[in-house]
Amino acid sequence: MKPILHILICSTRPGRVGPAIAQWAQQAALGNDKFEPQVVDLASFNLPVFDEPEHPRLQKYQHAHTRAWSASVNAADAFVLVLPEYNFGPPSALLNAMNYLVREWQYKPAAFVSYGGMSGGLRAVQVTKQLLTTLKVMPMLEAVAIPNVGQHLDAHKAFAPNDFHASSAGVMFDELYRWTQAMKPMRAPS
Template sequence: MLRLQIIVVSTRPGRKGPAVATWFEQRARAHGAFEVEVVDLAEVALPVFDEPEHPRLRKYQHEHTKRWSAIVERGDAYVFVTPEYNFSAPPSLLNALDFLYTEWAEKPAGFVSYGGVSGGLRGVQMAKQVLTSLGVMPIVAGVAIPFFATRLGPDGAFASDEKLDGSAAALLTDLARWAGALASMRASRG
């Protein structure tokens, strides 16, 4: 079975990304196309990019990079649960992407974004440009959650609705199709 990694992007104190990720994880498990793994960049705790060699070479010097490489390598598809910072992708996401190269290649990625009026879409558009330079296939379908704070209950849990659940299902279906197709490409490359 293909492995989907749901990557929680925000690392700051007081972040709400884990609540959104918990909702999406439940949707992904119910969808059934993937083995699901949640990866939290706050727990991965990467420093600002500090490898002396270009990531294409995979000559990693630091244990944190070797651990991150192993995590990303085992994924067949990714969903980034991400806010938008200053009309762009969060630095934690860009930094995590920059650490590696080959591990990302020929795999699909989608987004569950959240924020104010734009629902994080401007940050997603910026991140997609970076992903394509790494050989990742960004999926058109996605989940954008505007004014997401209105969906957080007193206990901090995220409450979706039919439209968001439908968007999640469409994203997961597209990811599964692309992940299967790209897995055969990776297998043929050896």
């Protein structure tokens, strides 16, 4: 059985390009043939600013939105975060979603497909990597960065990758798979 890969659309704002990039990432993952890739849209969970009365490590969730988010993160063996850069950092919706959970994230690798202006979202990735490590997530070095993302969208706002994006994705998925396999025993019940 192939590991389950969640390709997480991290932006929730109207008019975002994350869904188009996530669809491309899913197709690239299918072509890599190591994962069972599923696109997960953070916006679909409608998470308010963290509103659970108990600490997330206790997993005593009071709200349906938290239970749904918990089940989604728990089901994944690995993640690809489709991540824009907002004001030199990640979107606040992602930071909020990360804070909702603790145990569900642990001992899983995460790779990044980032996009933005000149930096291609790399500054948002750097901030997110630091935060993920506190949840015991292993962030990958190998990634896909998409600078000047608007130049890679067609008239229908579909993502039109170049050869560099495709080759970077192949390397990223290969390395993500290695870490997914290596971390699997760490997620086994002890």
